[in-house]
Amino acid sequence: MEFVIKGGKPLHGETAIAGAKNAALGLLAASIMADEDVFVRNIPDVSDVNTLLEAIADTGARVKRISRHEVLMNGSSIRSFIVNNRYIRRMRAGYYMLGALLGKYHYAEVALPGGCTIGSRPIDQHLKGFEALGAKTSIRNSMVLVEASELHGSNIYFDTVTVGATINVMMAAVFAKGRTVLENAAREPHVVDVANFLNSMGARIKGAGTDVIRIDGVQKLHGTDYSVIPDQIEAGTFMAAAAATRGNVLVKNVIPKHLECISQKLREIGCEVQEYDDSVRVIAENRPLRSAKIKTLPYPGFPTDMQPQIAVVLATARGTSTVNETIFENRFKYVDELNRMGTNISVEGNIAIITGVPELKGAQLVAPDLRAGAALVIAALAADGESVVEEINYILRGYEDFVEKLQLLGGSIGLAESEEEARKFFLKAGIV
Ligand code: UD1
Secondary structure (H helix, E strand, O other): OEEEEEEOOOOEEEEEOOEOHHHHHHHHHHHOOEOOOEEEEOOOOOHHHHHHHHHHHHOOOEEEEEEOOEEEEEHHHOOOOEEOHHHHOOOOHHHHHHHHHHHHHOEEEEEOOOOOOOOOOOOHHHHHHHHHOOOEEEEEOOEEEEEOOOOEOOEEEOOOOOHHHHHHHHHHHOOOEOEEEEEOOOOOHHHHHHHHHHHHOOOEEEOEOEOEEEEEOOOOEOOEEEEOOEOHHHHHHHHHHHHHOOOEEEEEOOOHHHHHHHHHHHHHHOOEEEEOOOEEEEEOOOOOOEOOEEEEOOOOOEOHHHHHHHHHHHHOOEOEEEEEOOOOOOOOOOHHHHHOOOOEEEEEOOEEEEEOOOOOEOOEEEOOOHHHHHHHHHHHHHOEEEEEEEOOHHHHOOOOOHHHHHHHOOOEEEEEOOHHHHHHHHHHOOOO
16 A cells, blocks of 8 residues: 655645553553543554554453544453563554553563664663663563562663653552653643653652653542544644645644644745644745755754754755654654655764755655654655555554545645556546
């Protein structure tokens, strides 16, 4: 399956953003920590979330899909504390089952995480946190084992700002005796969402959203009814798509505060960004876009998950931009693909140097990972002519109804299962 795209049309109209994938992954894992019914609403229908739900169901927990975006979870029927490779190799966030199961049952065995190959992605900080809570950890046959006779509160300083370890250790600490303090904690909106979710189940977590999180252990959690926050990165991707195609798009169902850094950068580049209570409008039509300097940083800095998409915007902006990737060391794999579309990008170490070109040309492209894949789709929509984007399973891991949403904005994009279907699409699009 591939995306077929006839580019060159500015995107116009409105789009509504789904629930945040990365928040949903954390709080769905956390939901098994209660033995009562937990309703989770606004979950995105994307393959990473669906894979995690399958993995959770495999432990024996009750997982009932009430509707496309709502699920009922209940951890009282869990019989297995093992999450195997079948699920985890397809994504990264399976590691959240370590914190959730360790906290509740003092034992977990979870396959080493997979996910996008954007860097080495170690889990040493997760293990360090679990050990500080009193757990023994080991890695055997690609499985991570964590076990404890009891968990006790502890002071933990993370050596690096890590979303995954912050959420994972926070979950385990919910059932630890006494107080745990996480310092140098990640401040991402999804960390706050998972903390709010756990608190709605009776946990006692304070300070999420700052770099010091305090958790006072409790003995059990109760059921809840909770709605996941909107996806900051999906929203940012559509904002970048509006900018790159010189369009005008209202991105609805967002928390503008979470998008502040992206909005500011787009303004600096020359777009108009209007903020409303729960939407943002990006206007780039008939505007000369200019270069900018981007440096990815933990929240509230510029998100690494938006780095490839903003690079596409800069690829046709006047002047020379730099994009400095400080979080993951292997996140420029899309640059060769873009250069085949006529961009002028070179990479030196962890910095991409982008000299804007007046236009992009369609090309045959391969998505190297989730966000870079989305960036290539944006580039193809902005480019003159036809493009094909292969390896789209990466993209479907994190974007709900990506094609349909882009089509509603006037994007000429389709899904093709065969060359014949691709030919038909391009014929219809008036190209061939
Ligand atoms: C999460 C997001 C991912 C996003 C990333 C950074 C999920 C499922 N994924 O990934 O989309 O790109 O945050 O915002 O939420 N590190 C260590 N040791 C560890 C853990 C991390 O050195 O034990 C390093 C990583 O190599 C990286 C940095 O810390 O350089 C940040 O990683 P982290 O925030 O943990 O990313 P993930 O949770 O994997």
